[in-house]
Amino acid sequence: MSIKVTVIGAGSVVFSLGLVKDLCLTEGLKGSEICFMDINEERLDIIHKLGVRYAEDLGSDLQFQRTLDRAESLQDADFVVNTATITHNEYFARRRRELGTKHGYYYGRTGMPEYHNLQLMLDVAKDMEKICPDAWILQAGNPVFAGTTLMTRETSIKVCGLCHGHYGYRNIAQSIGLDPAKVTWQAPGLNHNIWLTHFYHEGQDAYPVLDEWIKNKSEAYWEERQESGNISAQMSRSAIQQYKMYGLMPVGDTPRRGGWWYHTDLETRIRWYGGPIGGGDTPDGRARVLAGKDKKYQQMKEAAYDPDTRPIDMFGDRKTSEQHVPIIDGLVNDNEGQFQVNIPNNGALPGIPDNVAVEVPAIVNRKGIQPIRVESLPRKVMLECIYPEWLSMERTLEAVKTGDKSILLYGILDSHQTRSYDQAVDVLEALFEIEPNEPMAYIEDIKDHYKWPDIW
Amino acid sequence: MSIKVTVIGAGSVVFSLGLVKDLCLTEGLKGSEICFMDINEERLDIIHKLGVRYAEDLGSDLQFQRTLDRAESLQDADFVVNTATITHNEYFARRRRELGTKHGYYYGRTGMPEYHNLQLMLDVAKDMEKICPDAWILQAGNPVFAGTTLMTRETSIKVCGLCHGHYGYRNIAQSIGLDPAKVTWQAPGLNHNIWLTHFYHEGQDAYPVLDEWIKNKSEAYWEERQESGNISAQMSRSAIQQYKMYGLMPVGDTPRRGGWWYHTDLETRIRWYGGPIGGGDTPDGRARVLAGKDKKYQQMKEAAYDPDTRPIDMFGDRKTSEQHVPIIDGLVNDNEGQFQVNIPNNGALPGIPDNVAVEVPAIVNRKGIQPIRVESLPRKVMLECIYPEWLSMERTLEAVKTGDKSILLYGILDSHQTRSYDQAVDVLEALFEIEPNEPMAYIEDIKDHYKWPDIW
Numbered sequence A, B: 001m002s003i004k005v006t007v008i009g010a011g012s013v014v015f016s017l018g019l020v021k022d023l024c025l026t027e028g029l030k031g032s033e034i035c036f037m038d039i040n041e042e043r044l045d046i047i048h049k050l051g052v053r054y055a056e057d058l059g060s061d062l063q064f065q066r067t068l069d070r071a072e073s074l075q076d077a078d079f080v081v082n083t084a085t086i087t088h089n090e091y092f093a094r095r096r097r098e099l100g101t102k103h104g105y106y107y108g109r110t111g112m113p114e115y116h117n118l119q120l121m122l123d124v125a126k127d128m129e130k131i132c133p134d135a136w137i138l139q140a141g142n143p144v145f146a147g148t149t150l151m152t153r154e155t156s157i158k159v160c161g162l163c164h165g166h167y168g169y170r171n172i173a174q175s176i177g178l179d180p181a182k183v184t185w186q187a188p189g190l191n192h193n194i195w196l197t198h199f200y201h202e203g204q205d206a207y208p209v210l211d212e213w214i215k216n217k218s219e220a221y222w223e224e225r226q227e228s229g230n231i232s233a234q235m236s237r238s239a240i241q242q243y244k245m246y247g248l249m250p251v252g253d254t255p256r257r258g259g260w261w262y263h264t265d266l267e268t269r270i271r272w273y274g275g276p277i278g279g280g281d282t283p284d285g286r287a288r289v290l291a292g293k294d295k296k297y298q299q300m301k302e303a304a305y306d307p308d309t310r311p312i313d314m315f316g317d318r319k320t321s322e323q324h325v326p327i328i329d330g331l332v333n334d335n336e337g338q339f340q341v342n343i344p345n346n347g348a349l350p351g352i353p354d355n356v357a358v359e360v361p362a363i364v365n366r367k368g369i370q371p372i373r374v375e376s377l378p379r380k381v382m383l384e385c386i387y388p389e390w391l392s393m394e395r396t397l398e399a400v401k402t403g404d405k406s407i408l409l410y411g412i413l414d415s416h417q418t419r420s421y422d423q424a425v426d427v428l429e430a431l432f433e434i435e436p437n438e439p440m441a442y443i444e445d446i447k448d449h450y451k452w453p454d455i456w
Helices: A013-024 A041-057 A070-074 A090-102 A116-131 A144-154 A165-175 A207-216 A218-225 A237-246 A266-273 A283-305 A311-315 A324-333 A379-402 A405-414 A421-433 A438-442 B013-024 B041-057 B070-074 B090-102 B116-131 B144-154 B165-175 B207-216 B218-225 B237-246 B266-273 B283-305 B311-315 B324-333 B379-402 B405-413 B421-433 B438-442
Strands: A004-008 A033-037 A063-067 A079-082 A136-139 A158-161 A183-186 A193-196 A198-201 A249-251 A337-344 A357-365 A368-371 B004-008 B033-037 B063-067 B079-082 B136-139 B158-161 B183-186 B193-196 B198-201 B249-251 B337-344 B357-365 B368-371
Touching (some): A004 A013, A004 A070, A013 A033, A013 A041, A013 A283, A013 A311, A013 A324, A033 A041, A033 A070, A041 A311, A063 A070, A070 A116, A090 A283, A090 A421, A116 A136, A116 A379, A116 A438, A136 A144, A136 A324, A144 A158, A144 A337, A144 A357, A144 A379, A158 A357, A165 A183, A165 A198, A165 A249, A207 A218, A207 A237, A218 A237, A237 A249, A237 A379, A237 B405, A283 A311, A324 A337, A324 A368, A337 A368, A379 B379, A379 B405, A405 A421, A405 B379, B004 B013, B004 B070, B013 B033, B013 B041, B013 B283, B013 B311, B013 B324, B033 B070, B041 B283, B063 B070, B070 B116, B079 B116, B090 B283, B090 B421, B116 B144, B116 B379, B116 B438, B136 B144, B136 B324, B144 B158, B144 B337, B158 B357, B165 B249, B193 B379, B207 B218, B218 B237, B237 B249, B237 B379, B283 B311, B324 B337, B324 B357, B337 B368, B379 B405, B405 B421
Parallel strands (some): A004 A033, A004 A079, A033 A063, A079 A136, A136 A158, B004 B033, B004 B079, B033 B063, B079 B136, B136 B158
Antiparallel strands (some): A183 A198, A193 A249, B183 B198, B337 B357, B357 B368
């Protein structure tokens, strides 16, 4: 069946090209239309050109549209893949981190609750209510947890948040000498906060293999890689320490977090995430990521305008491991599959309110996205990892909803790096005054949105 | 009707004498028996002697027993008032705070979850299940919130936790020029975490009077008292700042807490709680409290053995404002009253699980202790004050229940004063090794109770 897929923030070129490839390679979605929307004309042109040529390479009849206008892009959409971001733009994020650092926050971990990306998600979902009320949002941009919860509470749009962090189980398996293809696993929770409740290799519990690896091989593993920087967060000392603390292995983006005490300064980061730069979530680590993205973007740009470079040579002809298109295929063509999705709980994960987005496995077919009701997470994981983050998310949404600036202040005070009340107030005001980036012009200004309570 | 009231930890002489007085002055409880139990023979002798003579002074036929044996004291008890404490003993508490200070924690705010007092409460309640299963516990010793929750979850005993912090509303009224006797108020929440939802003076909303006081009089009030140390926590800059942050006035012990940023060091304490020693919750402030208690105890001791001193001259002949005896009178004699109690929620305070002890107003009569179902607290109070403490309490109980030492470590890591993982581990081990005090011999040793998880 041919459908229309709109990509908001299509200038995320690598991601968008993945969608193009997966759509081209999905038999049941032949003749579909993909509409690229971005506010950046240059990026839009690149992805459009590359997309068209990639479809040619793959022998597909995928149709392409492009627009700078969000409302136009949503017209007749069946699926909206929202990958747009305002504050997670690497350049802005770096600028904001540097501001935080000036105020005494290593790597800018100020605790400032998210506003911009959430407001953007809400604006998109509200537009959809008017323009394409039956379409699905597949939410790719972060924060997926808060955003999925917000959109499903505040609008009638069907939302599914997606992430690829759960593939971290493969990394675990490989690292301890198991074949990921023979692993049966489950890792429910909240997005970026998921826990390996089931881990079998050829039907046998694989946790003892992990325990054995920790006991006998982990030290050598870390020492060998200490100087090369080749320790993934997934198999870092931090991840294993989290396993010891909480009783289950954290998966994907989860071990990148895990507690303030892993992230206070470079020395501490090196201790827990390995040398020489303390993993990806440090100034130098992130600079590498950014350099890689920059290089990739330049390659893309050249490829888009170079008649001699064919996309298929750069990006191959095998489906990505992203879930977006297979989920679309399941919903549209009843091509059933099991996926890891973020959807309102409604009982799927015991102990979490119904109107909170949880990350759980789901069966997707013509009937919809139907979560598998998983078992309760261990109480320790709930009390030390899940509930604190649920609370923090609720405060963030309450701030967005009420525009109460004091809730933002509470968020900063709640950051373990904050040392005093005055420091919190100062960095809050500084974050309000930071020079906006281009996408911020498209949503309500933070200074208009948030006010101190009357009594202040 | 004559009943038997057992006082566990009766060596809290001032408190126990208050019970004696209230029992003597309660017509309906004539001929009742009061059984003092304590592990300290000297203190037990003092309260017993004073009690007997006080009853004579008041012309009462109250009967007295005394015992060092807990099981004996519980025999035939109708009410057990548990005021015993292990770690809140001022001398031990000081020693523990000093240990914390050595490890970098101002005023010893290490975040170490409570164990000893909770284990004691549980032991008492379990004894009662065997010996006097129909008796009530009136829980006076702290932590009332965690303890009431724990005992009601783990035993079948009827529990009512009591505190007098809610009388802080009187302080608020007086300070802003209102007559407390003409105030109608309500302040539900969790123990030591209650919020003034209703505040009327002669039927008129009194919050505007408070706002006016804050705007025009508070600065002068604080400045005048800055050097004298006569600023109560209830009317401190901290309390008012909490009102601004959370939208409702914190009552009683609540403003003594309110956020880590009020308590990081002496300078900060002075800023928020006034000079010259930063209020009662500082080393010097607490030394004053302790000196006062020491003096009082010496007076008691002398009075107990001095035939020329009559208790009535020292303690008067008017009922205290404590709720214990009036509640007993309500339950036993149907002498109905309204009280501020801590009991399992079961729907009284919306948004809190049923099996968590909430502090709410209740009607007490022959039918029992029946809470008034109050309105929801504002969402900001729930998200920033109530839920975080609920979570912390749940972790504390989970630690007690499982004996998992890593949950204690999490509690310390969760303290905002903790600066590193190693510091947390070090202070945890030091707290395990602290020289025990005498009452600790009566419960399971902390080192036997808690073990690291197997994987550690």
